[in-house]
Amino acid sequence: MSKPFHEIRDPIHVFVRLDSDERKVLDSRPFQRLRHIHQLAMTYLLYPAATHKRFEHSLGVMELAGRVFDVVTNPAHITDAIRQELPELSQPDKLNYWLRVLRMAALCHDMGHLPFSHAAEKELLPEGWNHERLTREIILSEEMRQIWNAVTPPLRAEDIVKLALGPKEADDMTFSPWEAVLSEIIVGDAFGVDRMDYLLRDSHHIGVAYGKFDHFRLIDTLRILPTDSGPALGVERGGLHSAEALLLARYFMYTQVYFHPIRRIYDILLKDFLAEWLPGGKFDTDLEKHLSLTDDEVLSAIHEASRDSKKPGHAAARRIVRHEHFKMLYERHPDDVKVNPDAGAAVAAAAQEKFGPDNVRRDAYTQKRPATLFPVLHRDGQILDAGKLSEVLEHLPVVTVDFVYIRPDLRNEAKQWLRQNRGVIIGELAKEE
Structure with missing residues (x-):
């Protein structure tokens, strides 16, 4: 007998739980590809244990998004003023629908990442493209629409795009106040669970303490609060120190890890290689070609080029393989x-x-x-x-x-x-x- 719910062990959240519809997303080609995309590019050449992938990060983001949703939609945490501005909070059917959309969006938010994640995105994609736009195309693809349409009730692909990208990256779409708040749960600058998970996960795998903060306390004190620009995620006074710790963790991880000079030079060498190896010096935005290219293919090409001076990108590949970085x-x-x-x-x-x-x-x-x-x-x-x-x-x-x-x-x-x-x-x- 098949189980309606599934549990996946995780070093950060202990268990990540998902239902059978979410399992279909996990088993899809675009999501399985994330098993082969390093979260931190070639950081493992500096911190050997930093070999974790976008796959487990995306599962963690879904887990945290569900937790935040449960806290901020708890009737005991909602004021009458917010309930009037966000009528969805008083409609159980809509809450159930949007929880499913939120978790699916969290699961899909990184599907558009290129090989080695951010390392070469800005310079090596055609004008007007980034990983968010590729994510959007994947969510709207026929392959994924079949999954959205099979859910009861069916999920609108456009709703998933909104929450996965947020108003900044989906600026051509109209967001209701409710949709804006939900997108903030995933990609918000202050309390986005994307950031929460990557700080905790990167810190764990690298072996440093800089990225750790009390995310349990922070999530428990998150609230939807009124602001001059409409409802937004905020925090109770008792959670302010946890919010400070989150932003300090981000600062320390950037100074000590993400901007470590050796980590950065490997990004540069990787870009040097890709600019010579890729046809036309750019990544292809065709979805089939995108889905067929992972870190595995790039690493294979790097090793091959490092041994043959006639191969495109030989000099950069040789430096990467032999650890002879600038x-x-x-x-x-x-x-x-x-x-x-x-x-x-x-x-x-x-x-x-x-x-x-x-x-x-x-x-x-x-x-x-x-x-x-x-x-x-x-x-x-x-x-x-x-x-x-x-x-x-x-x-x-x-x-x-x-x-x-x-x-x-x-x-x-x-x-x-x-x-x-x-x-x-x-x-x-x-x-x-």
Whole structure:
């Protein structure tokens, strides 16, 4: 006798539970492909245990989305004002429908990821495409519509797209206040469960404590609260410290893991390889071709190219396979930025002129400011901005990195050259401006 519910063991959430309709999504081609897409690209070359995949992350996001939905739709947690703005909260049939849509959207939210996830997405997709758009195309595909239509009652594919992408990525779709709140559960800047799961999961597999926070307490204190722009996810005053911990965890994971200079240079080498190996230097957006390409095919091509100098991408592939990555020559320094805000660009340009453009790489990135203006339900019933209650959030720093790398056999010479010329290089551009 087949079971109506299924349990999957998980190192983060202990068990992930799903019903038979959700199991059909799990067994689908687009979802099974995620077993072969690394969550953190080639981070495992630096942190050996970081071999986890988008597959288990997506299961975790579904599990957390269901938990948050149960908390924020609990009648004891809903004010009369919110109930008037969101009539769906008083309609059991609609609540059941939207819970199913939410869990399916959470399960599908990463289906469009390219091989090695974010590593090469921005540069190697055609103009106007990203993994969210590919996710949308997959959810709307005939293959997935057959699953949505077989559910009782049938699920509208467009509703799943809305919750999986949110208003920012599906800006051509009209969101009701209810749909906007539900999409926030998955992809929200402050309390999106996508972020909650990847911080906890990445931290666990890498072997660091930076990404851990009390997500149990945070979820238990989440509420739908009124704001000037409509209902939004917020938190009770008692959960504010857990919210602070979430945003601090994000900051520390970015500084200590996601922007580790060695992790970043492997992303650059991977992009170098793909730009030469892919037909036309771009990923194909045809769904069949997308679904047939995973990390496995790319890794096989990298190993093959590393052994044959005539293969496209040989140089980058050889460096990846032999761990002969470019070495850091320069790192952003506050004193340099005071003299010249574009100090990294100046060093990179001078190094390219001295050692040749093929022997130098630069990686510069400034993180978007984290969302800290979420509403907080104070103990006296007032709704306040989190920034007014939390000095931690008010002064949360933004991650900025600027690395210049040099070919490893040139590193010693380049370091000596930079020591002798650093002041001139960084000061010259400032004078010219």
